[in-house]
Amino acid sequence: MENENIIEIEHKLEDSIKFVKGMKRKTFSMGGVHPDGNKFAHSAPVETFPLPDEAVVYMTQHLGSPATPVVKKGDKVKVGQLIGKAESFVCANIHAPVSGVVTKVDTARDITGYHRPAIFIKREGDEWDESIDTSLDIIRDIKLKTKEEIIERIKDRGVVGLGGACFPTHIKYMLKPDQKCDVLIVNAAECEPYISTDNRVIIERCEQCMIGIEIALIASGAPKAIIGIEANKPQAIKMLVETAKRYPNIEVQPLNIKYPQGAEKQLIKAITGRSVPNGGLPIAVGCIVNNITTMYAIYLAVQKNKPIVQTYTTVSGRSLPEEQCKNYRLRIGTPILDVLNSVGIPDDTGKIISGGPMMGKAISNLEAYTAKGMSSLLFMNDEESARKEAQPCLRCGKCVSVCPMGLEPYMLHTFTDLKRWDDAESYGIMNCIECGSCSFICPSNRPILDMIRVGKAKVGGIIRARAVKQ
Amino acid sequence: MRCIISRRNMATTTIIYAALTVGVTGMVAAVILYFVSKVFYVEEDPRIDLVQDCLPNANCGGCGFAGCRAMAEAIVTTNDLNVAYCPGSDLEKIAEIMSLNAVAHEPQVSVVRCNGTCENAPARSFYDSALTCAFANTLFAGEKACPYGCLGCGDCVSACQFDAIKIDPATHLPVVDDGLCVGCKACANACPRNVIEIRDKGKNGRRVFVACHNNEKGAVAKKHCAVACIGCGKCARVCPFEAITIDNSLAYIDYKKCKACRKCVDECPSGAILTANFPPKKAVVVEKEEVVAEA
Numbered sequence: 169m170e171n172e173n174i175i176e177i178e179h180k181l182e183d184s185i186k187f188v189k190g191m192k193r194k195t196f197s198m199g200g201v202h203p204d205g206n207k208f209a210h211s212a213p214v215e216t217f218p219l220p221d222e223a224v225v226y227m228t229q230h231l232g233s234p235a236t237p238v239v240k241k242g243d244k245v246k247v248g249q250l251i252g253k254a255e256s257f258v259c260a261n262i263h264a265p266v267s268g269v270v271t272k273v274d275t276a277r278d279i280t281g282y283h284r285p286a287i288f289i290k291r292e293g294d295e296w297d298e299s300i301d302t303s304l305d306i307i308r309d310i311k312l313k314t315k316e317e318i319i320e321r322i323k324d325r326g327v328v329g330l331g332g333a334c335f336p337t338h339i340k341y342m343l344k345p346d347q348k349c350d351v352l353i354v355n356a357a358e359c360e361p362y363i364s365t366d367n368r369v370i371i372e373r374c375e376q377c378m379i380g381i382e383i384a385l386i387a388s389g390a391p392k393a394i395i396g397i398e399a400n401k402p403q404a405i406k407m408l409v410e411t412a413k414r415y416p417n418i419e420v421q422p423l424n425i426k427y428p429q430g431a432e433k434q435l436i437k438a439i440t441g442r443s444v445p446n447g448g449l450p451i452a453v454g455c456i457v458n459n460i461t462t463m464y465a466i467y468l469a470v471q472k473n474k475p476i477v478q479t480y481t482t483v484s485g486r487s488l489p490e491e492q493c494k495n496y497r498l499r500i501g502t503p504i505l506d507v508l509n510s511v512g513i514p515d516d517t518g519k520i521i522s523g524g525p526m527m528g529k530a531i532s533n534l535e536a537y538t539a540k541g542m543s544s545l546l547f548m549n550d551e552e553s554a555r556k557e558a559q560p561c562l563r564c565g566k567c568v569s570v571c572p573m574g575l576e577p578y579m580l581h582t583f584t585d586l587k588r589w590d591d592a593e594s595y596g597i598m599n600c601i602e603c604g605s606c607s608f609i610c611p612s613n614r615p616i617l618d619m620i621r622v623g624k625a626k627v628g629g630i631i632r633a634r635a636v637k638q
Numbered sequence: 639m640r641c642i643i644s645r646r647n648m649a650t651t652t653i654i655y656a657a658l659t660v661g662v663t664g665m666v667a668a669v670i671l672y673f674v675s676k677v678f679y680v681e682e683d684p685r686i687d688l689v690q691d692c693l694p695n696a697n698c699g700g701c702g703f704a705g706c707r708a709m710a711e712a713i714v715t716t717n718d719l720n721v722a723y724c725p726g727s728d729l730e731k732i733a734e735i736m737s738l739n740a741v742a743h744e745p746q747v748s749v750v751r752c753n754g755t756c757e758n759a760p761a762r763s764f765y766d767s768a769l770t771c772a773f774a775n776t777l778f779a780g781e782k783a784c785p786y787g788c789l790g791c792g793d794c795v796s797a798c799q800f801d802a803i804k805i806d807p808a809t810h811l812p813v814v815d816d817g818l819c820v821g822c823k824a825c826a827n828a829c830p831r832n833v834i835e836i837r838d839k840g841k842n843g844r845r846v847f848v849a850c851h852n853n854e855k856g857a858v859a860k861k862h863c864a865v866a867c868i869g870c871g872k873c874a875r876v877c878p879f880e881a882i883t884i885d886n887s888l889a890y891i892d893y894k895k896c897k898a899c900r901k902c903v904d905e906c907p908s909g910a911i912l913t914a915n916f917p918p919k920k921a922v923v924v925e926k927e928e929v930v931a932e933a
Contacts, residue, residue: 281779283854532763532778555766618768625776 184402187409188422193399195424196434199572201605203427203526205400208493209364209484214372216497217510219291223266223501224276225251227285229540230334232258234285243270248297248475251287254323260336261326263475265500267295279504279522281533289501301472306375310383312470315341318387325469326476326540331355331430331459332523334541337466340456341387347451352385352393353439356408356460357423357430359398360524363544365480368495369461370397370404374411377460380467381418388456394419395460396439398429427526428603432457434572446599476500476540483507485521485547487514502538504531507545518553521546526604559612567606567616573599577606581616584623589630592623598631600624686714688735694726696799700822726800726820744838746821748803748814752788752833753849753912755809759784759863775830783862786852788812788833797828816843816915837893843915844898846891848873850910853886860908867910873902 227234235252239245245264252262268291276286296302312318323338343349358366370377381393395412397405399422408420421439423429433444435457442453450457458466461480468474477500484493492511508520521528522542530553531545567577575596583592600620607617690710697705701722703712712721719729719738725746733740759782765774771793779785790810794803802818803825805811812825816839826834833851848867852859856868869887881895882902889910891902903911 277779277785280777281783282785529777530763533783615768618773621776622768622770622773625772 181403184406187406188399188402191405191422193422193424194438195426195429196437196572198437198574199570199605200426200428200434201570201608202425203361203608205425206361206484206486207364207367207400208362208488208490209482209495210367210401212364212368212494214365214368214480214495214497217499217502217507219266219294219499220502220506221291222271222503223264223268223289223291223499224503224537225262225265225287225289225501226276226278226537226539227252227262227287228278229262229500230260230328230336232256232260232336235259235262237273237285237287239264239270239287240273241270244268245270245289246295246297248300248477250475251289254326254336258336258339260328260334261324261475263326263477264289265477266291268292277533277536278539279529279531279533279536286537300474302474303472306379307471308379310379310386310470312383313386315387315389318383318470321470321473322387322466325465325474327462327465327469328476328540329459330461330465330476330479330541330543332360332527332541332543334539337458337462340451340458341384343389343451348454349388349390349451349456350454351440352381352388352390353435353450353455353457354381354384354393354395354460354463355430355432355435355457356395356397356401356404357435358401359425359427359429359431360526360528360544361427362482362484362546363524364482364484364495365543366460367401367404369464369480370401371407373464374404374407376467377463378411378415378418379471380463380465382415383466383470384456384458384463385417390456392417392419394421394439396421396423396429396435398423398425400425427605428572428601431572431601431603433601446596479538479540479542481507481538481542482544482546483511484544485517485549486552487517487547487549489514498538500538500540504536504538504545505534507538508534514547514549516549517547518550519548521548526608527602555615556613558614561614562612564611566609566611570605570609572603572605573601575600577616577620578614580623581614581619584619584626589623589627593627593631597623597627683714685735686710689713689732692728692731692735693724694800694820694822696726696822698797698799698822698824700724700824700827724820724822726822746836747816747819747839747843747845748821748823748825749835749837749845749847749914750788750812750814750833751835751847751849751851752786752811753865753910754782754784754787754863755811758865759787762862771828772830784852784859784866786831786833786854787850787863789831793828793830794825794834797824799824840893840898840915844913845893845915846896846898846900846903846911846913847893848889848891848910849912850888853888855887859887865909867906868908870907872905872907873911876901876905 233256236255238253239251246267249264251264254261266289268289271290272288275283278284319338319341327337328334329337356366385393395408405422412418412420423438428434432450436442436444436450436455444450444453465476478497479500481496481498520531522531523544561578571577579595580592580597604617610616690707693706695706701709701724703709709722729740761781762783763781765781769791771789771791774789774791780789788811792805794812795805800818800820802815803812806813821836823836826836850867852866859866867889869884871884873889874882874884879895879897881892883890903913
């Protein structure tokens with residue numbers, strides 16, 4: 169399974185660029201910034217990372233409450249066996265990423281340094297659960313026919329959104345009777361700089377992604393799917409367009425290069441022109457948005473019964489020589505230090521970020537382990553990683569002009585500073601998608617997003633308390 | 639010449655007219671206001687003002703009311719001293735104004751339960767984002783990697799209305815000024831990690847406390863802080879007053895039971911128990927004997 173031969177049917181780059189130039193592109197209207205793409209790992213084929221000797225699997229790899237461990241010390245597990253069960257609504261199942269013996273059910277520190285419930289597995293060989301098809305053959309006939317079966321399988325296999333937020337996927341497809349999905353939007357924008365996993369997954373697993381989308385179409389009940397992809401991935405676009413010829417329900421829509429194109433609401437706006445109401449979900453305008461790698465995960469879950477036990481991770485960054493920028497397919501629970509050491513940590517590395525330079529988090533505890541949706545590990549050099557001293561606000565309004573949600577970030581920053589929570593709420597602090605465009609553009613280097621996050625947490629608490637009272 | 643005089647006259651008359659108009663309007667308004675204030679007089683208990691004067695008027699909100707005025711109103715309208723307690727207030731005077739009996743309140747003080755100084759808990763990472771504990775706490779475990787310890791960004795300092803808490807630049811930890819602290823809980827509420835405890839001031843301000851808040855197992859806790867409580871239980875065994883409990887690998891000294899004998903301080907293998915306001919060592923021995931004799 170792991171030694172999949174990468175079928176390189178890559179198109180010549182020049183041809184693809186010419187091809188994409190001829191296509192009509194779309195984008196969202198309000199705000200946005202243009203950070204350097206720095207897609208160093210775009211043409212690096214996905215390498216399978218060696219199996220770890222000990223895997224530590226967090227029970228909190230998704231948005232929502234932690235999964236409940238269902239194995240105990242001394243249990244023997246096979247790859248793909250259920251070890252963490254979802255017991256609340258917003259939660260996802262977790263499966264063993266390696267085969268071996270459970271040595272501990274305890275807590276482990278994650279990248280933030282906080283303790284999370286985790287299961288420690290000592291690896292012995294690589295034995296997969298019998299129910300899982302580990303062959304590489306592409307299965308084109310969809311095995312499950314009904315919507316309910318597919319959603320149940322997605323839930324059972326622990327599929328979460330692999331774009332970064334790790335929201336349990338099955339919840340998106342569980343529609344209320346009055347909700348109707350008329351277009352499934354597949355997010356392949358990959359607007360964060362450096363990250364190239366979606367690009368590689370499309371190039372190497374294009375057919376599988378398409379089948380995944382067909383499955384998701386059945387689950388959502390939508391008549392058609394549109395893949396939104398930024399124009400900086402010409403080869404992937406050409407491959408998608410050519411493969412989509414065989415799938416009449418799937419359309420490919422190239423997008424202008426602009427951050428945050430891959431944000432749910434912005435992507436819907438760019439592709440369909442619809443605006444998601446404040447505080448609403450995409451389904452309010454008849455859309456479901458899922459990442460393309462999630463589609464591949466859905467394909468694996470339904471056609472091969474394979475749970476998410478591995479993650480695609482780009483290892484890149486400016487302090488790393490370009491030939492060392494790689495894309496890895498690694499098992500969940502692999503020590504991050506192993507991954508970093510495989511490329512070597514350069515001396516001038518000032519910061520290591522998990523998950524994109526715009527929205528990702530700096531890793532403060534390197535002795536942590538990989539989890540679902542860890543799409544990149546970025547080496548920032550000393551110069552990039554140090555913050556410049558914050559100067560007073562100039563009232564230049566740049567943050568207002570780039571905010572894709574039409575907010576006034578400098579005001580939200582000030583309100584949080586002054587603890588004027590009611591004003592922050594009326595200025596729409598809860599609508600902030602935390603894309604970081606304001607902090608990126610600010611000529612005074614003010615930590616705008618940081619303060620907005622403080623305010624958002626506080627105002628969110630106030631709103632919840634109010635709801636409880638009522 | 640005539641022309642100038644007439645102009646001057648004109649100027650004088652203008653001033654006189656203006657003054658008269660304003661003056662008469664003012665007098666008429668004053669008369670109206672007088673009657674209106676008589677008709678719409680709001681009767682307010684004069685004790686509210688008196689009670690408010692006994693409060694610190696820092697409007698910290700620690701009592702649970704919007705400000706000192708609101709608390710004063712609450713005390714007067716309910717005629718009950720227990721409706722709210724402000725440690726910074728002059729309770730006896732309030733009791734006198736209200737002609738009620740004051741319930742004796744032990745003076746309180748805030749105590750920082752973390753001793754993770756730069757030496758004890760060296761920084762593993764560097765944080766240069768927004769300098770507020772509330773945000774740092776959501777981001778990561780802290781520069782010192784202890785997920786329970788003080789973050790040192792000073793949310794308690796900005797919460798304190800009495801200037802009683804400061805960050806020591808050498809240790810990056812907050813230091814409480816006993817003389818200024820009134821125990822209003824504003825700092826404890828501001829701390830996202832509950833590092834600050836509000837406790838009785840103790841006799842002569844003397845207190846013994848565990849300067850650690852870490853629930854991790856001993857071996858783990860000791861990795862990021864040299865003075866972390868490892869939950870060994872030695873202090874609990876040596877305590878003659880059963881004031882110390884061990885819960886979740888962390889010792890806690892009940893200040894109500896503690897007699898400040900300081901046996902635990904010498905016993906603690908990692909030096910996590912700190913004392914405050916005790917005289918220098920020599921006097922210690924004398925006091926220790928006394929306590930033992932009592933026991």
